[in-house]
Amino acid sequence: MRFEKAARSTGQKLTVQQYAPLPLVPKDPFGLVQGLMLVPLLIGGYMSSTLLLAATGKAAGRWRAAQLAGFAVVSGLVVDLIVCYWLQGFPSSKFWITWPICSLIVAVVAFVAAILQKLLGPIGTLVTVVVMILLGNPSSGGASGVPYLPAFWRDLGPYLPPRNGYILLHHTIYFDGHGTSRALINLLIYLLAAAVVLIVLDLRRTEAKVPTDASEAAAMAVPIGAVP
Template sequence: MHQPAGTPGPVIGQSRKLAIVVAGLAAVVVTMLCAFALPSINSGPNDLPVGVTGPQQSTTTVTKTLQGDKWDVTTYDSEARLQAAIQDREVLGGIVLAPGRVTAYTATAGGPQAAATLTSTATVIAKQQRAEVTVTDLKPFTEDDPKGAGFSSATLPMIFGGMFPAVILSRLFAGHSGLRLRLIGGVAFALVAGFAATAFLQYGTGSFDGNYLMTSLGVSLGMASLVTTLLGLETLMGMAGFGLGAVVIMLLGNPLSGFASGPHWLPDGWAAFGQLLPPGAAGSLLRSNAFFDGTGAGTPALTLSAWVVLGLALMLVADRRGAQAARAVAPQSALAG
């Protein structure tokens, strides 16, 4: 039985659809707000690895003072050993205690907030001991970019450098026939963009001072991990897969990356999870290559490589499905002919 024209049925159906869309979009906005705001609100020093050296009585007193959730204190037997530990990224900084003197060794490039917190803590300790305080930055940002603005600004370009190519390549080379072209294009883009972005930040703005080739390859690996994963999701699941990957990257990967502050400035657990996602691993790899001569680059490089392998695996599965579908269609086309 047909519904008479002018009845409210279709209008009610459209209204429900509109209400669902509005509620869904509002939920996305609230989720974005939570993802970006909560890590910032709850951020702060969290098990910051620092070293202490000096007379046993003094180091014992300071170690007890620093006990808690903010610090993870390691005692070293000499000032030289403490400096080496900072250079090797075993700790983010350290405090040297001596009669009438307190020296704070920091590594601003490893985390500016951590360096500032360690400096203020050393100042308080010096006042308590009525000693002079000296601050030495063993790993600062470059002279041309002492605040590390160039490094911090690399976050979104790296993320969008993985998202945009995946969208464009999927549209230009759609379907099973374009799968290999999408893969080749994504990898080629990551290499070209990685070297170009590093050249700009190292030679254009002077924000980096590490080995150009190593840093460029690291940036390219970060972009490749994003573009291959998103291409794999899109190839296997369509735009729904791409949307899922983009949401994870933007709503979780970006705020939990610790790109500018370093992962130790995020709440416990969130930092570790953020380092398993491409933005966090890419940031740690860039920090290692650009300022620490590759020290500490192994884990983030392996993490990003795992994401690349995942993307390739997804594309391989999609390729086999496409080949099977093509073989199934071929006999039917022959019969129809």
């Protein structure tokens, strides 16, 4: 009614155009796939940093950021292929736009995990799991919808990557990207800030290589010829 009054007062003709969102696919009649996609993306993010730490024995390196970014691109593609074409969880017309979003989510989590592992050591992985999985995933709203979350989770979600990643995925696939500006900006801020911090830490803070095998650790701690 307000629009009609405004149109009359200005002497303009009111034109109403209905917007029809992209129909849900038969295998996802409730639109829950985007929330479920978050789990492998979040796990893939912190696992990439953890596996790289185990492989190199160091929590940082000159090319750590580039290696994590490369893994994010590949893992985002894998998740996108599986969900789109194998599970048919969303329309194939959205495959290409979904790929960079998946990779962005993985990269953000991987960079944050690498920073925490650099600063806190092995406990940094635990902190990443608590923040991204135990706190971030429930507050994303992917399973029940953001409006139906309890107040604590609803208020916490906007400050963590999972909620922003879910909104970016869901609104891009089904609403042509409407209402995704804030989520995209938040994720890009996370990504750029974490990348800068990670690169600075890699360049300025040196660390001794951490032995990844228990026998190597024992050999370093026990004098030659002694029995561990």
